[in-house]
Amino acid sequence: MTGVLDGIRVLDLTQMVAGPLCTMLLGDLGAEVIKVEPPTGDTSRDIGVNRPGGESDYFLSLNRNKRSIVLDLKAANGIAMLKALALQCDIVVENFRPGTLDKLGIGYETLREGHRGLIYCALSGFGQDGPYRDRPALDPVIQAMSGLMQLNGTASSGPLKTGVLISDFVPPLFGTIGILSALYTRKTSGEGQRVDVSMLDATVFSMVPREGYYFSTGRTPERLGNAHYQIAPWNTYETSDHRHVMVVAHTAKYWKALLAATGRDALGDDPRFRTNADRLQNRTLLDAELAAAFATGTLAAWTERLGASDALFSPVRDFEEVFADPAVRDAMVQTVTHPTAGEVPILRNPIRLSANPSTIRRAPPLLGQHTDEVLRELDLPRV
Incomplete structure (x- = not known):
């Protein structure tokens, strides 16, 4: 089976998390x-202290299915x-600060001059214009x-920040x-275009529907830990063995199921808890x-x-429990062989396509591992 993007070539100029993802x-x-990649x-x-086989866990998590070449963009060659590479690619993705590649003479307008079908995606912290465009993010x-x-x-x-990199993940x-x-669109027009995504814009959008509450009330939702600002019960509770369970009862059905499970049926007739508004109060x-x-x-x-x-609930699990669960382990984890890190478990793509499934075909590359191979395939001289 071939992937849905089989035959599409991407030139990846990104680093860290958002772009490589x-x-x-x-x-x-x-x-x-x-x-x-630059020579370095x-x-x-080089992020962090966990470096299996010389590579950081960050890099190993985000760079499978790629070939690495080294180019020094501070040098004319x-x-x-x-x-020359961009002329043979369908897509360029970069996450430099706005204007950086324009100054180097390899921005969107320059690259598309000889390649009208080029799709150019820029992922930046604060967008291509506006008061914060030049700030690092x-x-x-x-x-x-x-x-x-x-x-x-x-x-x-x-x-508090979230425990995951939500502003690196959503953009x-x-x-x-x-x-x-x-x-x-290019299939019919023959023309490429520029795609701009701001991390700030995408993260603001990720708060849907919290913005609706603000627009309606003029108030920021309260910080309530694991509780919800408009629904109760919606919280975690400690068990006798000092574990925690997450419980949600956003409808009458789940409220009744929770009462039945906890043996607190009488709470259903208590005027303090009859409706969600009563329970919130x-x-x-x-x-x-x-x-x-x-x-x-x-x-x-x-x-x-x-x-x-x-009832609508879940035990609060640690990573050991999550990745020991066959529902996660068998569906989401695949092991690849890396040149220095050995057997590396990495997460599969969660998109399930019946005819053209996503695949993991290559381990994350070593720095410059494929420079000669790629240049030879594209009939370009060695830099």
């Missing part, structure tokens, strides 16, 4: 991805080679600027959608009732009882 998704869908390598190769900076941090944490903890999803849209009392109930049994016992009642 975008090009990795394209590679998973079948595109040929040529990763251009993608910055993410490196610039010339990149221009990483995930926590965007989380803070977007208001996302203001939603996380509790009144006592203050604002490349939109970038990939934009690229695929441009490819679809008396959230502290409700949480105390449920906390007392969950403290009487182990997580395993509650998992069985809540499951039998068809």
